Amino acid sequence: MKSTSSPLPAPVPQRISFAQATPEQRARAEEYVREELAAQFPPVLKGTWAGALQALQPDLWATSDRVGLDVYQLDRVADHLDALPAVVHARAGHGPRKLYFGRLPMNCPDEVLRALAELEADPQAGGHAVYQLVAGVARRHAEAEQFGWSKSPAPREADGTDSDQARAGLLARVAALDRARGLPTDT
Template sequence: MPYYLPFHAPPTGQCLPYHRATAAQRTLAGNYLHQRLGTHFPTLRAVTWTRALADYQPDLWLRGTVVALAETDLTQLAQHLATSPELPVLDPPLYGLPALHLAQHSLQASELAVWALGEVAAGATACGPRLEALLRRLVYPSPLAEQVVQAWCWNLASAPLLAPGLPGAPPWPDSAEIERLLNHLKFPGSPGGLVPGTGPGPAKQLFPGPLVRRVA
């Protein structure tokens, strides 16, 4: 089942802009932040937590003597703290389920764009510059998305579900057929209706196989 963060409504209580908070209230906000995220980043120094709050300045939510932060602010602060130079850089990197599902979505969009390119190039309808730019962007899948998908152990019973692929076999993203189709897009007002493409070349293909339904 895809992993999506639920939409979080603002917390209940009185909203207080960070710059109007007292030193005591900011300290309570720092304690709340550390309580929520401290297990994620156990090696960060205390000054790092304080600096993160001072830089970000989220709204504080007061409920009596309790000071809390909104979930959206916590999520963004987590990303900010994760980039702290104090933390070790993992090599090889780790990709979580959200990154995997985003990568699969990106690759499936590329697969759909390849199919659409064939339909547009074969049709009589002229292709506008925005559609051409969109197709040129999408028909070459992101190497990072392929890297994320390739990093997972798909032969395990506990592996996430594979995203459904499309039937048939569209041209490979790095094939000459893609460039041929791009160069045969029809443009309004152009001689003969054809304008050679000038977009970027194909992205490096990290491994062969269908764009979405691939198994390591």
């Protein structure tokens, strides 16, 4: 004979602030986050998960047998983990010791290079102010001594050219344009 009683209702989760959660509830929340997000992240130290929860202190949702986070809070934890240097380095396939400190590429804006090319095509086109603006910006990008961290010992420009050659080439183009306009050169 079939039972006429209805199945027990699912337990209703209760919201608990992170600050009021017990150590056991926090540990269970950490397990939940690791289970939900582990596939999205490279292997990270175990403390990273707990550190993210401690930093964000999200509200927890607890039943008698499970502690978790709502979707919004879980997304916040994922965003927090995404921004951690350890995760960024692990995703990039290198550790912090595989970064190189050196001169950064100049990455001169395309608009400046196009304007310079137009002036090279007709050196007398544009007024003195336009020429000074374009040549000045190009020189500043080529002469800038910007240093920082990169993934390779000799970072390249956006188009793949050697950074030092690109700088020398850009300065040579501006010097040639100076000569074509009849301006004094520094050399």
